[in-house]
Amino acid sequence: MGLASRLMVLAAGLIGLGASPVSAQPMPVVPTGAKVTLQQTAGRDLDQDRISAQLRVENEAVSPAEVQDAINRGMARALEKARAVASVDAETAGYSLYRDTERGVWRGSQELVLDSADAPAVLDLVGALQAEGFVSSQIGYYLSREARERVTDELIVEALAGANGRLEVMSGAVDSKGFAIEAIDLSPQAEIYPRMRAARAEAMTADAYAPPVAEAGTTRVEVSLTVTARLFP
The missing domain is CATH 3.30.70.360 (Alpha-Beta Plaits)
Structure with missing residues (x-):
């Protein structure tokens, strides 16, 4: 048998194997749901100390x-x-x-x-x-750095609770079986510098003086989280 004939026979055999009644097994599929990314902010006004x-x-x-x-x-x-x-x-x-x-x-x-x-x-x-x-x-x-740092941890917990509540609402709205948080990113906090206010000084002499008048205000401290979650189907 020549080379051409042998190649024809081999090709016919491969076609026959492909047509054999062997049942294909389906690959297991892991169900995945919608991916959700949201931002949550929590803040508080603190007295300047x-x-x-x-x-x-x-x-x-x-x-x-x-x-x-x-x-x-x-x-x-x-x-x-x-x-x-x-x-x-x-x-x-x-x-x-x-x-x-x-x-x-x-x-x-x-x-x-x-x-x-x-x-x-x-x-x-x-x-x-x-x-x-x-x-x-x-x-x-x-506002001192110490005061800002004390409240920052509380605001992180508050922001996480807010994000969790929003995810529960979204999960219920689409009939999801629940959700899993995949990532949490905390945005860098800007440094808080003194907010200077003008002070008033009374008339003074060399023998007597009056201290200037200045009022403390408040400073806003905020944390912002970016939360990524997966809704279960």
Whole structure:
């Protein structure tokens, strides 16, 4: 038998095998339901629990050495006053020195930052320093990181409960047998910075001063979850 004849016989045999009455077994199929992704947010308004005040001492003179000396002496007195109050944190900030060519003098300034949970102590210090010639740049309340972190965990639980409730409603609406959560993503939380408010200072003299007036507000803290779930058919 030639090669062509043998190939014809082999092809006929394969066709015969394909036509044999062998029953095909179905592959098992795992039932899957609809995939659902939703966002859930929980938030709370918290009372601002800390106060921050920024002041500066300024001076001008013919020589830069005179300006620097006056600023250094003024800041040293201010730091001594501030550090005598244990509940208040004090630190120096930006220092500048430049020549005012139009007036032919040197001018300089340095900042002092006061921060505390004890608002009356800070405001009293601000008033005392203003009476000594310090100028207030900003005074305002803000929410501390510790307060924000304490409430964040509670808000996560609240948001998860809200997402779970919504999934139950959706599951019932489509006659699903239930659902399974596949993924939960927590959106990064933005840093909360002080919300400075203008403070009012009363008229002062060298012998008497009145602390500025400032009111605490609230800060909104929120968490946002992205929840992915699978509804059972």
